[in-house]
Amino acid sequence: MANHGSxxxxxxxxxxxxxxADALRSNMDAAExxxxxxxxxxxxxxxxxxxxxxxxxxxxxxKGADPEDPDEYRAINVFWVPKEARWSKLKAEAKQxxxxxxxxxxxxxxxxxxxxxxxxxxxDYAHPRLDKQRLGQLIDMVxxxxxxxxxxxxxxxxxxxxxxxxxxxASAEGKKGGQFWTPRCVVRVLVAMLAPYKGRVxxxxxxxxxxxxxxxxxxxxHANGNGNGGKAKADVSIxxxxxxxxxxxxAKMNLAIRQIENNLGKEHADSFHHDLHPDLKADYVLANPxxxxxxxxxxxLKDDKRWKYGTPPASNANFxxxxxxxxxxxxxxxxxFVLANGSMSSNQSGEGEIRKAIIEADLVDCMVAMPGQLFYxxxxxxxxxxxxxxxxxxxxxxxxxxxxxxxxxxxxxxIDRVHRELSDEDILKITDTYHAWRGDxxxxxxxxxxxxxxxxxxxxxxxxxxxxxxxxxxxxxAEVEGDGEPFEDKMAxxxxxxxxxxxxxxxxxxxxxxxxxxxxxxx
Numbered sequence: 022m023a024n025h026g027s028x029x030x031x032x033x034x035x036x037x038x039x040x041x042a043d044a045l046r047s048n049m050d051a052a053e054x055x056x057x058x059x060x061x062x063x064x065x066x067x068x069x070x071x072x073x074x075x076x077x078x079x080x081x082x083x084k085g086a087d088p089e090d091p092d093e094y095r096a097i098n099v100f101w102v103p104k105e106a107r108w109s110k111l112k113a114e115a116k117q118x119x120x121x122x123x124x125x126x127x128x129x130x131x132x133x134x135x136x137x138x139x140x141x142x143x144x145d146y147a148h149p150r151l152d153k154q155r156l157g158q159l160i161d162m163v164x165x166x167x168x169x170x171x172x173x174x175x176x177x178x179x180x181x182x183x184x185x186x187x188x189x190x191a192s193a194e195g196k197k198g199g200q201f202w203t204p205r206c207v208v209r210v211l212v213a214m215l216a217p218y219k220g221r222v223x224x225x226x227x228x229x230x231x232x233x234x235x236x237x238x239x240x241x242x243h244a245n246g247n248g249n250g251g252k253a254k255a256d257v258s259i260x261x262x263x264x265x266x267x268x269x270x271x272a273k274m275n276l277a278i279r280q281i282e283n284n285l286g287k288e289h290a291d292s293f294h295h296d297l298h299p300d301l302k303a304d305y306v307l308a309n310p311x312x313x314x315x316x317x318x319x320x321x322l323k324d325d326k327r328w329k330y331g332t333p334p335a336s337n338a339n340f341x342x343x344x345x346x347x348x349x350x351x352x353x354x355x356x357x358f359v360l361a362n363g364s365m366s367s368n369q370s371g372e373g374e375i376r377k378a379i380i381e382a383d384l385v386d387c388m389v390a391m392p393g394q395l396f397y398x399x400x401x402x403x404x405x406x407x408x409x410x411x412x413x414x415x416x417x418x419x420x421x422x423x424x425x426x427x428x429x430x431x432x433x434x435x436i437d438r439v440h441r442e443l444s445d446e447d448i449l450k451i452t453d454t455y456h457a458w459r460g461d462x463x464x465x466x467x468x469x470x471x472x473x474x475x476x477x478x479x480x481x482x483x484x485x486x487x488x489x490x491x492x493x494x495x496x497x498x499a500e501v502e503g504d505g506e507p508f509e510d511k512m513a514x515x516x517x518x519x520x521x522x523x524x525x526x527x528x529x530x531x532x533x534x535x536x537x538x539x540x541x542x543x544x
Contacts, residue, residue, distance in 0.1 A: 035185035038166070042159065042186070043193075049150065055190040056267060057151065060143040061163050062182060063274045064127065067100040068108035069167065074099050091134065098280055100138070106130040112164050115157040121147035124156070140288070141273040187229055187271070192440075203228060203309040203359070204395050206433075206443040207405075208235045211307050211357040213452040214387070214407060216461075219256045220304030223349055225292040226342070227261035227285065230272035232307040237281050259283040260298055264291045292345060293317055293338070306346045306356035312403075313361050314338040330378035334370030339363070344375070347384065347408060353416070355386070356408040362390070365404055365490040377488040380424075383480065384408050387425040387455055390492040392433040394441040402430060404492075407455070418460030422480045425458045426492035427451060428473060472497045 046054045071094065078088035087093060091101035104110070106127035114123050124146035132139050146156060166182070188205075212235045224232045236257060259281060263269040269289035276283045286297035319335035322328075327348040333341040339360055346356045365388065367373065379385060386409035393402035412420040432447040443451075454475050456464035470476045476495040486494050 035182055038162075038182060039186060039189050042162065043189075049152075053150075055186070056143040056270075057146065057156070058159065058163075059186060059271065059274065060128065060146075061124070061159060062186070063142070063278060064106070064111075064124075064131070065108055065163050065166065066278050067131070068102055068106075070099050071102040072108070100131065100135050100277075103130045103134055108164065111160055115160040115164075117157075118153055120153055120157050120160070121151060124160075138273070138277065141270045141277075143270070187231075187275075203231050204442070205231070205235070206448065207309070207359060207391070207395055207403075208232055208307075210389070210443065210448055210451055211359070211405065212236050212239045213448060214405075214455050215305050215307065215355050215357045216456075217257055217305040217307070221258045221260060221301065221351070222305045222307060223260045223298070223301060223303035224306070224308050225262045225296075225298075225345060225349070226308055226310045227263050227272055228268055228309065230261065230275040230283075230285075232309075233259045233261065233272075233276060233281060233283065234279060236305075236307065237279070259285075260301055260303065261285040262292050262297050263289055265289060293319075293322060293341060298349070301349055302351040302354065303349050304351050304354050306349060306354065306358065306408075308342070308346060308356075309359040310342040311338070312401075313363065317341060330382070331371055331375035333375065334372065336370055337367075337372065339367075340372055340375045343379065343406070343408075347379070347410075350408070350410045352410055353414040354410045356406070358406055359403050360406055362402055362404050362491075364406070365390075373488065376490070379408075380480070380483055380488050380490070383412060383421060384410065385424050385490065386412065386420065386459070387427065388490045388492055389427045389451060390430050392430050392441055392443075394435070394439060395433070395443075400439065404490075420459055423477055424480075424483060424490075425455060425475065425477050426490075426495040427454055427475045428492040428496045430493075431473075470496075 042058050049057075074094055074097065075088045078086040078090075078093055082088070094101045111120075111123060111127060114120055117123070125144045128142040128144045128146075132142055145151075208231050212232070216239070217236050218240055222233065222236050224230075227233065236259075240257060259276070261272065261283065262285065263272055266289040269285065272285060273283075276285075284298075290297050315336050315338075317335075317338040319333060319338065319341060322341075323332055327344050328341075329348070330344055331340070333339070333344065342358070343360070343364075346358060350356055364372075364376070367376075385406070387405075387407035389405040389407075391403050391405060394400055396403070409420070412423075429443075429447070429451055432450070433441040433443045436442050453464065453466040454468065457466040457468035458475075458477060468477070473496055476492075476497065478495045482495070483490070
């Protein structure tokens, strides 16, 4: 078990922790158990940060400090943890049969004294289906990890654990896991492509908040002159919405542990039917909406003002999402989002006409075809859309009448039998290509069309393809290098090899049947 002093650097530390936590799951469904585990991890984190500040204030009593004054903590963005919710109390009572109620009371007390967490924390630890002995063991296990003290905050131990657990729960839940988890490498491509250094960032189907976390991490990683004008910290405002209540809670916790201020609304809500940010015009929209959603009740919204490019079919929400994103973009805003591949070519139920209208409005800046097997929820390959409200806005070169197509389907590496990931080099190849093409001032790469990978197409070329946006139609095929062997010679050699292999196959067949006869099965 990793301890306070070593867990920041241990490779596989998150994996070890997951194995222990999963062993304690017993027969509990992964969808329920994730809230049990992540709630405890969150509580341990805020307790560590609180205890560290409590010790400092206790040492400064002679200077007038009061370690039991909540304002001493709120002033430095540390959550106040009342006595009945402190980790020491939970640890002391971990072996008691009433530990479930003790944890629930702790969560209620923290919500009571920290309004920003109201309605966010899980409070069903006393439920009969949760084995209390296993809960006590889980508390002991989480108690051994340093999460919220300064040293571990600097290593983002909690961020690593939280993200790893979200990923593993998504895997355990299979298709349902896609509701709250977008693979990190996909999020990294979206964020790096848009480079949201400053302004309003919006995700109207935010899941557990991964787009926001990566956006802030991106700005921090490129601070002090590396492309964002020397800014030392993120200067972005976070706006989001999530329709699933438990997922909304995950997002609120995910952002709270990283001290990322946010406006996810006061509650969970459906973006189509109850837009919590009706007047928001965002500088960046980043999203991974549900694929091909047929249960979005679109028939109730036929005359909605968002459908500027055509009424989306009630049978599929893909182009409802696209138009919702465009509706919420500022005049010079940029959007990047994930959609199923069908969105690039479908002509069903008027989708082709909507796509045509969006293309003719010159909004499509870039299309990226992604490799398959990136997602836990689906094995189908997906694409990334990048929308620019104004292709001549002064930040980049004038790109009016042009769209970049990138075929990234051959990138990535299988990390297991069914899951693929993009490497840092893969992500850089995609993002550098886009930044060079659109004329980012800080991009050192030079753009050129590359067969089978990227192509800059005109609006007329897209019209010639019937307004279909599949990159494969535009990038062409890479030339195959010849090996110098004349065609006639090669065919003669390969035919001779095939005859030889067929003869060997006949010999093996005869041998097998002879052996079967010898043991009485060859007739």
